[in-house]
Amino acid sequence: MEEQRALAGFAALSQETRLRIVRLLVKAGPEGMAAGAIGEALGGASTSRLSFHLTHLEHAGLIRSRREGRFIIYSAVFATLAGLIAFLMRDCCDGHPDICAPVAAALSCSCEPSKDALHG
Amino acid sequence: MEEQRALAGFAALSQETRLRIVRLLVKAGPEGMAAGAIGEALGGASTSRLSFHLTHLEHAGLIRSRREGRFIIYSAVFATLAGLIAFLMRDCCDGHPDICAPVAAALSCSCEPSKDALHG
DNA sequence: TCAACCTCTCAAGATTTGTTGATATATAAC
DNA sequence: GTTATATATCAACAAATCTTGAGAGGTTGA
DSSP states (O other): OOHHHHHHHHHHHTSHHHHHHHHHHHHHGGGOEEHHHHHHHHTOOOHHHHHHHHHHHHHTTSEEEEEETTEEEEEEOHHHHHHHHHHHHTTGGGGOHHHHHHHHHHHHHHHOTTSOTTTO | OOHHHHHHHHHHHTSHHHHHHHHHHHHHGGGOEEHHHHHHHHTOOOHHHHHHHHHHHHHTTSEEEEEETTEEEEEEOHHHHHHHHHHHHTTGGGGOHHHHHHHHHHHHHHHOTTSOTTTO
16 A cells, blocks of 8 residues: 555544444445445434545545445445555564564454453 | 544544654654654654644654653554554454454564565 | 754644535435 | 435535744753
8 A cells, every 4th residue: 555545544534423434334344334324323414424424435445335226335445444554564663573463462352352352 | 442542543644744753663663763863764844843743643642752862752652553453443344353354464464574465 | 151952832824624505416116 | 207215516614734934942062
């Protein structure tokens, strides 16, 4: 991932509504959610506001959309999330994995609900 | 990590100069770098501008500072980086690790220079 | 104490970003 | 084909953010 793309990604995640949308879609997985359902889960954002943020996120490559009948379904793009993390941590610690081990630990923890020390 | 802290973190990372500073300090490791050295590496940002962004990053908890004589040394706070990633990916995929595995792969790759598929 | 050095603070102006309300497009049902 | 549903677009205003330039705080060594 190049710098400009990473900047767009972090900027997209730096706004309350958008961060909530991404987290919602990360939980939802590949199936995704309809725009309306996202708006409901977020508790009543106006459609124009929601659309503004969804467009912003899609343009940043963090989410993607597909049409299903009247609905537009959004889902998280995990490759972009992975790219952001890799960009941030690339060449970390000058090749001393022990230093950034906690970062890796935090992530594997998220993927395995049983070890929930960091879930609270 | 709570939402407001995560938002502050992503906002801090969403600006070109600040993202470069963080990546520089991630590479530098716990030893860190003096403010002046950071400014030089970034290629001539004015001291007030540099100080503005360093303060912003420190306030977001992404970096920390210590004084050494005339110099102020900044270093990355890896726990905060870990927290951001964990916050973003928490409860991902409704408990199906296979879906977000690429994210974990991207990170472990960063920590082990030998597997450099994502380093280019 | 003085001079040199390193870094921070402040105020003003320019730029970017987010919200609102009205309107437009697309699909589905009758 | 008309109406209802779902979502996107646009323009205007409000608010947050970044840069610049001037100046001030500490620290060191003579």
